Amino acid sequence: MVFQKRSSSELEASGGGQVAEMPRVPKSARGKRSVRKKEAQNPPQMSAFDLLATVAGKLLDEGVGSLGNMSAGAPALTACAKDVRVKKEQCDEEMKQFKHEVTDQDSCNESAILPHIVFQRAVNNARNEDPKAKSEAQDKESSMISCTKAELGCNFGVIADRWSPESVESGAFTGDAVASLMPPAPAGFHKNAPEMYNLLDSMDVDVKPPPLVSSDSTGEMPLYGDKVHRSTSLPRVSKGVGFFPVDRDDDDDKSSGCTHPSTTTNKDFRSNCTAEYSRVRKLLTSKYRKVAPARVYKSDLSYSDVDRKPSFRNKKMHYTRQRTQRSTFKRRKLFDRHSVLASEFGTAHGKGNTKKVTGRDSHAVSLEANKGTSSTPFQKSRGSNDCHVKLKIKSFKVPELLVEIPESATVGSLKKTVLEAVTAILGGGLRVGVLHHGKKVRDDNKTLIQAGIGQEDMLDNLGFSLEPNCTQNPQVQAPEDISFLETIDTAEPLARIAPADSSSKHGEVDLSQEFALTPLAMNYQGSDHDSVHSPGGVSSPDKVSTNSRALVPVPAADPNAGAIVPANKSKRSPEQGQRRIRRPFSVAEVEALVLAVEKLGTGRWRDVKLRAFDNAKHRTYVDLKDKWKTLVHTASISPQQRRGEPVPQELLDRVLAAQAYWSQQQAKLQPKTPPLLAEARLLT
DNA sequence: CTTAGGG
DNA sequence: CCCTAAG
Secondary structure, eight states: OEEEEOOOSTTTTGGGSOOOOOTTSOGGGSSOOOOOOBOOOOOTTOBHHHHHHHHHHHIIIIIHHHHHHOOOOHHHHHHHHHHHHOOHHHHHHHHHTTTOOOOOTTOOOOOOOOOEEEEHHHHHHHTTSOSOOOOOTTSHHHHHHHHHHHHHHHHHHHHHHHSOGGGOOOOOOOOHHHHHHSOSOOTTHHHHHHHHHHHHHTOOEEOSOOTTTSOOTTOOHHHHHHHHHHHHTOOOOOSSTTTSOOOOTTOTTSSOOTTOOOOSSOOOOOOOOOTHHHHHHHHHHTTSSOOSOSOOOTTOGGGGGTOSSOOOOOOOHHHHHHHHHHHHHHHHHHTGGGOHHHHHHOOTTTTTOOOEEEBOSOOOEEEEOOOTTTOOSSOOOOOSSSSOOEEEEOEEEEEEEEEEOOTTSOHHHHHHHHHHHHHHHHTTOEEEEEEETTEEEOOTTSBTTTTTOOHHHHHHTEEEEEEEOGGGSTTSOOTTOHHHHHHHHHHOHHHHHSTHHHHHHHHHHHHHHHHHHOTGGGTGGGGOSSOOSOOTTTOOHHHHHHSOOOOEEOOOOOTTTTTTTTTTOOSSOSSSOOOOOOOOOOHHHHHHHHHHHHHHOTTOHHHHHHHHOTTOTTOOHHHHHHHHHHHHHHHHSOGGGOOSSOOOHHHHHHHHHHHHHHHHHHHHHSSSSOOHHHHHHHHO
16 A cells, blocks of 8 residues: 655745744754655555554654744745646646656645645635636736635535535535635535535634633633533632622733733734724635734734724723723624634634634544545555555545634744644644445454445545544543534534544633632633633733734633634624624623622612623623623523523522612612602611 | 713 | 624
8 A cells, every 4th residue: 555645845844934843853854845645555454543553654744844944925825726727638648747847836736745735714715716716926816816715626626525525414404605715626526525624614723822821711611601610610619709800900901911821832923903904804814704803902003993983092090991992892793703713722822913814623534645636635546456446535624723813924933833733733744544335444453345435436535534633631632532523423424533623622621620620710700711811820911922923723612602613604704793692691791790789789780880890892882781781580480491501599589689679779869869758668 | 071861 | 692882
């Protein structure tokens, strides 16, 4: 069996840009290099495990290296796009000419571009466009976009070929984008498309610091939502004590906001935001409702676009905070909505953070063997005597990377950003999954034959996936966890291998850790992803902030959080106007609210907000007011009619009591001179 | 910007 | 949650 893998040299090897450290990737592996051809021959009897090992080895060996070389450069993508159209004959020919290196960036002949990075924006933008990538080379960005589109199309096509129809089982797919994305494809394509789409969609890498590292307790819980809460058995504050978040002035919210700690990998990457920023971002993240850094700072003019309502008139320092908060809200409202994920995870936007990469669930990289009419993923070479099967894996694609970067950023920065995103995903090591007819082959000891993988399969029904090796994080559920995979798998065959799971787990884990560390911070604050700052004491804000932009794989959408909402909803105008994601109040939040209202009354929502939810950026005083309204209503209806997370009756009773009390107080005040009698009557 | 209410 | 009228 021969695995032929070629690294894309054409990619302007990240050489151009600052290459972020790619752990596990030998430097030598980076940098531009000629197309390489690797072949490994394995007897057909080799077990699936061997196959995996082989692939994995290749990947780590050079595949990753290749990734390191990846560049967002349009040329590479273009080439890729072209690849789609490469005819089989050409491919064959190509095989023979393996050595030939694609040096011409505009050249699209080389079909062997290995690692592909799909920019999420491409998905969005490509939807209604022709997959053909025209190299609008001059404009790097546009070029990149178009190329990406092409690439997408290409990959989809490949995927289609790769995965059998049955592999698509789930319905999660929104499909809206697929059809358009896909180039005219053979039947079955659509069927498969969904998976691919999901896969792609499922991955967002957020540059922000991983919650895990960042001790920021304020990671937004909503994203992982209640689930996290419950799953982690977070301690709930039963009494008012400890409920109120400590007012921390270091609140990230602050205008400076630049102190977001970023935890990991990333180096400081701060580019100045430019007016163009929003535009770029839109392009990049159009798919998400909220991409925006939840925290944009008022000082951040770059977001001007976003702030349609320049309402940030900073007043007295005193109010700075409040204002900021408001600003934040506004921004969120206008801008953030587009990228729920990003903001939710929100972390490292830090200082003028301009670059963001969001990765969602799938850490896994889907590896696809290209094949099919246009390109030949696996080249079966029977030439040789025996039963060796030869297959060529043309590319490993990162499911989806959302990259956000200001236009003012340099190309090098872009490269670096992408690299970081990829690194974050792959840094932990890779695992390879084998898909046969869309189903994951889990038994590593089976021989290919036993697994039913025949020659034909090599060509048509075999797929590979790259999965992040999450062993690093003990808490993270290992991808190996079949059961877990199973769960998700059902829905997304492709994804199954994928990381989405693991990543989501990541998120949960992370949160739990944080909570564990900072029980007090657990309250609603905890749910504030926006806040990057670490909650009292737990975090080490700045240390991280230095490395702004750690890439953080964003956990898969949390069902509870509902945050990740249909990123796919293409319908919505990506621009703004998205409704904020719904974030049910947790019991803890309710309690805090009740407590505050008991103390302050029902007409001082701003104060309530400040007092009890100052750290929960996503809760505006209006939200609190509304919540109170619903609480009062909830308290007045029968428990059977209540929905959502049940609120302890005790709290509801307090709600009614407080409501009654304050209503009365208000009534008293209303009539300038509340007659004692009236009062007495009421009390009665 | 806050409140208060309706949607 | 959103939107808006009022203050």
